[in-house]
Amino acid sequence: MGALSWHQALHRLQREAVPHALASVVGAAGSTPREPGAKMVITAEGVHDTLGGGTFEYQVIDAARRALAEDEFGPRLEAFPLGGRSGQCCGGYVHVLIEVFGGAEMTVALFGAGHVGQALVGLLAPLPWRVLWHDSREDAFPAWAADQPRLECHHAPDPTEAVAALPAGCHALVMTHDHGEDRALVDDLLARGDCASLGLIGSDSKWASFKRRLADAGHGPEALARVRCPIGIPGAKGKLPYEIALAVSAELLTLKPETAQPDRRGVAPEVLRDAFSQPKTS
Structure with a gap:
C-alpha cells in the first residue's frame, strides 16, 4: 500500500504523466467493505489508499492493471457480487468505476x-x-x-x-x-x-x-x-x-495519435443500464 492518499497520488501521477487508474465505488447494496465515494489509485507498481481490502480489492487492482498493461484507457464499470465473484462472506454487491489514464499522450x-x-x-x-x-x-x-x-x-x-x-x-x-x-x-x-x-x-x-x-x-x-x-x-x-x-x-x-472511435466512448450504454437494475444480494 502506498503512503499517499488517493487524491495526493492522483495529483502527482497526473502531473508527472505516469500511467495509472482511479477506482471509485459508485454503488453498493447489502454489506460492503466501503461506501460509495471510496477511492483508490493503482499503478503497475503500487497502490494508494484502499477500497476495504480482501479479495474484492485484489480483483479491482488486477482489473486495473490488466487494462493498463493492454493500453485500454478510459472508464469501465465493474460489478462485484461479493459472495459470488469475490468469495467474501459479507455478501454485498459493489459497482466500481475504473478510470484508466495512459500518462503522456505523446x-x-x-x-x-x-x-x-x-x-x-x-x-x-x-x-x-x-x-x-x-x-x-x-x-x-x-x-x-x-x-x-x-x-x-x-x-x-x-x-x-x-x-x-x-x-x-x-x-x-x-x-x-x-x-x-x-x-x-x-x-x-x-x-x-x-x-x-x-x-x-x-x-x-x-x-x-x-x-x-x-x-x-x-x-x-x-x-x-x-x-x-x-x-x-x-x-x-x-x-x-x-x-x-x-x-x-x-x-x-x-501528429498526435488518433483517439478512440467517437461513437463508442466510455462505459457502454448497455452496461450502464444493467448497473441501474436492482442487484440480487444473496
Whole structure:
C-alpha cells in the first residue's frame, strides 16, 4: 500500500504523466467493505489508499492493471457480487468505476535549448505530453525548466549517446546551436529508424546540404523523405522564435495519435443500464 492518499497520488501521477487508474465505488447494496465515494489509485507498481481490502480489492487492482498493461484507457464499470465473484462472506454487491489514464499522450524529444527551443517548451508545458529536452551546453537550460512537470532536461554532449537513450516512438525535433551537431543528430535518428516523426529546423538550402551528406552516409530516399525541414505547420508566417514555436506546436498537434472511435466512448450504454437494475444480494 502506498503512503499517499488517493487524491495526493492522483495529483502527482497526473502531473508527472505516469500511467495509472482511479477506482471509485459508485454503488453498493447489502454489506460492503466501503461506501460509495471510496477511492483508490493503482499503478503497475503500487497502490494508494484502499477500497476495504480482501479479495474484492485484489480483483479491482488486477482489473486495473490488466487494462493498463493492454493500453485500454478510459472508464469501465465493474460489478462485484461479493459472495459470488469475490468469495467474501459479507455478501454485498459493489459497482466500481475504473478510470484508466495512459500518462503522456505523446513524447517529444527536443534537441536544442536556444530561443526557439525555450519558446517551444513553454508552449508545450501545459499539454499532457512528455518532453525530453537535450542540449550539449551545460548552462543552456533556463531556471524555470527545473520545476516543470513532464519535462526532463539532459546535458547531452554526445549526440550518439543521447539518441541511443530515447524511447521508441518519440517525436524528435532537432534545433541546436550548431549545424554540425544538427547533422550528427539527424544521422543517428535516421539510423535508429523508430521515431514517430523527425523534424529539423532550417531552410530549404540547409536541408539540401544535409540531404547530400546524409545520402553519402548511406541513408536512402525513403529514410530522407521522413525528415521535415523546414518545420512548422504549412503556411505559417514569421521568423520570430515565438512565431516559429507556435508553428511547430501546431504541426505537432497534427501528429498526435488518433483517439478512440467517437461513437463508442466510455462505459457502454448497455452496461450502464444493467448497473441501474436492482442487484440480487444473496
